[in-house]
Amino acid sequence: MSQTERSPVGIKTPKSPATGVSVSVVHVPKKSEYTDDYTNKTLYLPGPTEVREEVTEAMAQPMFGHRMDRMTDLYTTIVEDTKEFLDTEQEVIILTASGTEFWEATTLNLVDERMLVPTSGAFSERQANVAERLGKTVDRVEYEWGRAVRPDDIRAALESSDEGYDAVGMVMNETSTGVRNPVEAVGDLLGEYPDTYFIVDAISCLGGDYIDIDAHNVDAIFTSTQKAFAMPPGLAVCTVSDAAYERELEKESASWYGGFQRCLDYYDRKGQTHSTPAIPLMLAYRVQMKHMLAEGHQQRDRRHREMAEYTREWAREQFGLFPEAGYESQSVTCVENTRGIDVAETIETISAEYDMVFSSGYGSLSEESFRIGHMGEHTVDSVRALTDAIEDVAGL
Ligand SMILES: Cc1ncc(COP(=O)(O)O)c(C=O)c1O
Structure with missing residues (x-):
């Protein structure tokens, strides 16, 4: 019998092994009615x-279908504008999800068995944890919170591993400690390890901290729109190198929703997303990305x-x-x-x-x-x- 069952509000409460009776170990929140009567705060x-008013307003449009030509115009515009903004030849996927989706998808797409993750705060620790949940063997290079990753430590870990690693996963901007890790230098040394893919979580900095994606052996770098892109939350953006795309083709255990092949082939064939996206968010994205391109x-x-x-x-x-x-x-x-x-x-x-x-x-x-x-x-x-x-x- 399962040790857990769902409470009416969907929060898991374990059963007492002795009695089989559910005991509440988590606070079950009462409904607190949303009133539309809140003071706006500067974030x-x-x-x-902060999101420009014009960007928020762009979401309030009559709905249209995700297989209509209008959707093709919208999605191809935001994808191509993003490539131009990020200054990359890599492919770009924009998915309805928070950035967390790409922790899962990049791991499933690129890691068969072993992954190396330097951990120096809450988010890098979570990236390692996600990979473990997906059944991967994760070796950590651990740092005290507040310290930055040292490329030499990554080299030493790669050198001392008999089996090697399918990928190194790294957080560029450790949001919990305010550390900007030297991902460029780590990417440069990974040039000597062509079988090891480089996955970069740039969620809390991409768009506000320039990285030359194509120059540093990055295979996938991703962000969430609610951060330095200054858009509403709900979309995640990931670039994919040719090598990463090819690599995923070899694997049967790749992510379905965030599969590079599925997303990019659908884009090539139809200029759309494989499943129904958050269209209003993409309307907002279009407007904000034009501002980002204008600023450069x-x-x-x-x-x-x-x-x-x-x-x-x-x-x-x-x-x-x-x-x-x-x-x-x-x-x-x-x-x-x-x-x-x-x-x-x-x-x-x-x-x-x-x-x-x-x-x-x-x-x-x-x-x-x-x-x-x-x-x-x-x-x-x-x-x-x-x-x-x-x-x-x-x-x-
Ligand atoms: C570095 C980093 N990675 C991942 C995440 C998770 O992003 P999301 O909540 O958009 O899934 C965050 C969120 O703050 C973050 O700062």
Whole structure:
């Protein structure tokens, strides 16, 4: 008999082995009615982030069918514009999903048995965990939270492995610690290991931190739209190298939904997605991607660097920085709470009095640090408005 059963609201509650009676071990939330009566807040989260009104409004259109010509126009526009923006010859898949889908899909598509994952925070740990759940053997190169991955450690792990690895999976921007990992250098050394594919989670930075995808042996790099693309959540974007596409063709255990072959062949034949996409989100994507192209990837990168430099300087003056020096993220600054302010209360007060929202530290770091997302549409001035508010509320 199964050790678990579903409660009426779909939350698993284990059965007591002795009595077989379900015991509730999780908080079952009561319905709290959505009222449409909420104050809008300016988002300085590590995603979702601010979305232009014009982009949000683009979603409110009469519906059309996903097999209509209009859909072909829409999907081919957003895919080709994305390739141009990302400055890559690789193929691009845009799927209705959050970025998490591509942790699963890239693992299923590229990893037969063994994967190497450097872990240095919550998201890289989760990438490793996803692969384990999918039955893969995962070797970790573990770092203390706040430290960056060292390419030499990856080389040493590759060298010391008898069987080798099907893929290295790596988080470019560790959102939990504000660390920007040197994925380019790791990709460069992977050029010496042609049988090892390189999977990059760039979820919290792509579009705000330039990476030359084609120059660093990246086989798949993915993001979620609610981060530096500054779109609503609900779409995930992944580029795929020719080698990764070919590799998947050899495998029978590839992802169905996120199968490179299925997605890209369908695009080639029909200019559409294999199943019904979130059409309103793609309408929003079209409008925002035009803005991103007009600004240009390099300029967007510069703007994000300026925001990051401003935020870091402020953090050094007022508090400290959590990530190791020289590896700070360009889209999320993780501030070390050296003054011991009450982070939760500060966030709450700033939300109530200034209608701005930022993040506490991740998990057990919730009071030890706090995180400012400076991505997407933000500017140095908009970030300064938040740091001024923090100074006011914390009495700095
Ligand atoms: C580095 C990283 N990877 C993966 C995820 C998961 O992304 P999503 O919630 O869009 O699936 C996040 C979300 O914050 C992230 O920051």
